[in-house]
Amino acid sequence: MKYSEWKTLDADEQKNTNWHRRPPVRIASIFTTLFITALIVVTLGISKNSTVHINRKPTKTEAYAMAKVFIKDKLKQPEKAVFASSATALFIDTATSIYYISSSVKIENNGGRMERSVWEVKMKYTDGDWAERNSWQPVAVTITSRP
Incomplete structure (x- = not known):
């Protein structure tokens, strides 16, 4: 119809x-x-x-990953660096968001041999995404060669 x-x-x-x-x-x-x-x-x-993880402090593993980035900046050949699987010493001051990290890395010297070096990083977390470089401020970065 x-x-x-x-x-x-x-x-x-x-x-x-x-x-x-x-x-x-x-x-x-x-x-x-x-x-x-x-x-x-x-x-x-x-x-x-x-970015879901903005409102929390970075963990030890996350801080160690960012410390390796600052160490690679200081190396002549960062692509050949072999880092330890975890930090030797790690201290976090949660009140001031300061991270002290110490570990070792094997780097190639001028003669082409791999030598072990000990490094220390003191850095401050300034909020934001922990994986972004601008969320961190390096305070002190030192690399010491060990025979």
Whole structure:
């Protein structure tokens, strides 16, 4: 039945006909639409917050990783440096956000031989993402060769 034919029917004929002007909206389709909309909003909210770990202090492992970056800056051939798997000594002053880290590295000397050196880094965490270099301020960086 066309809409133009619907207008020609009287009230009793319209009641007896099972044709409706608009299809009924099902509750399932309403909830599905709301669920998809909520999922999109949550996903977009999470994707905008890419740095979740900003509001906490860096761990010992994270501080050690950043200290190695500062040591590599001081080396002549940082690509050939072999760092120890963990820090020899690590002290964190949480009140002032100062990190003292000590460890060793094997570097190539002028003769082409690998020699072991001990390094120490004192750095200050200035807030932000721990993996970004500008979140740290190196206070003292020393490398001492050991025979």
